[in-house]
Amino acid sequence: MTARSPELEILEIKNDTITFILSNTDISVANALRRVMIAEVPTMCIDLVEFEANNSVLCDEFIAHRLGLIPLISEEVNRFNYTRDCSCSERCDNCSVEFRLHVKCTDDKARDVTSSDLISQNDMVIPVSSAQSLNHNNNTPDRPEQEIPIVKLRKGQELKLKAIAKKGVGKEHAKWIPACVATYQFQPHIVINQNRLDELSDKQKEDWVASCPAKVYSYVPHQRNQVTIEDPLRCMYCMECKKKADTYGKPDLVTIEQKTDRFIFTVETTGALKPEDIVLYAIQIIKRKLTDIQTQLQTQIQEG
Template identity: 35%
Template sequence: MPYANQPTVQISQIEANSTVLFDEFISHRIGLIPLTSDDVVDRMQYSRDCTCEDFCPDCSVEFTMDVKCQDDVTRHVTSADLISSNPKIVPVTSRNKEEGSEYDDTDDILIVKLRKGQEVKVKAFARKGFAKEHANTTQITLYATQHTPNLRNDQAPFDPTGFPNKYFYNVESCGSMKPENIVFSALARLKEKLSNLQTQLSHEIQSDAEE
């Protein structure tokens, strides 16, 4: 669903890093962590449409991570160590684990391992985007379509010359949004783009007629 919106970490500022991984590697790993966005993504502005000079609560969410290993035991730095300025936009593994939730047994996402004396301190900003612009903003891990030819039952052999009249969609979310919300968000975005195209085309036709 390339038109569905989702905030992802796009800017990472590494303030301290004495780990075995270089700064770009850590930034890349943080940028791939899916964030919850069901309830707030539609209220966020795109950074290109925002009037702020850099970052603001209207177009971005700030994350901080400050971890230092003080013991002889290896310290695992995970998505749980990413602290969000907005409690509604957090790593998918950090959401409230309600009883009976499908995320009860989900492990936090490993970012880096620290030995005694090593530390990592990061300030990061998540912005809204969609997968057509960059793949790290996609919300789905599996997307498939299948059609059923006209006047045939679902178990019939595939007929390449048949006319499809029914489509089956299989959407598996990475956890940032519910599958149904991903589909509705993508359809709304596509509808908006088509409406803008129709409006622009009408203006051009009117302009040509006046000339």
């Protein structure tokens, strides 16, 4: 079997998403990359909550669950140890980050307790909503629409707790998953049969182009090539254009195939990590796993 050299081409990077093409490989590698991004890229999340006071309408377990699902900035996650690997007896600054929350409602108006009320003892690990608010407002207080609600307090109610964030991965608990979306599809290969297209009227061409909900094709009247493929990467294999061609009695008007060695990935982050960092971490983890397998195999051969 010929060895392959996978290649990665970035199409678009935004603050919370990345789109790229993984080529010159097969579906096993593509799926391995997707699964590692979801299940094995580490982040920091609240894992332990100690309540000192809570007379709100929500019980301790409910609030603890909500705290665990608040994404925390984890760009420095590699500086922390897993609790199981740390040399400390219980917890320390090398394997955990402490948060404090103390809110008491003294007004007649209800008080919203949000992620901005979580005070971190380590500036490297803070709620994602707090970091976003600071970036948008040039270090001004959090904007309400960016805060993550935890509970509402009425007059006289109080919530006081200590929370401990730890390093973990998605296969241990979903709260540690860094990507809220990690999908891929085969890159489409679309070919229009120009001879069949020329047999259509202008109205039929316009209707055929409009049949594609993803706007893959474009139609410009009074030009030599009236119908062109505007962006094949938009294709989602709904086959509406094929169905429309069948109504015209021209099933061979367009051919849509999948390139089985090219995959379009879309990764959207929860905010804990940058989307490109999720991909890089996943590649490093796969590389380390393959190296471990190679080492074990060589050891077995030498002992065998």
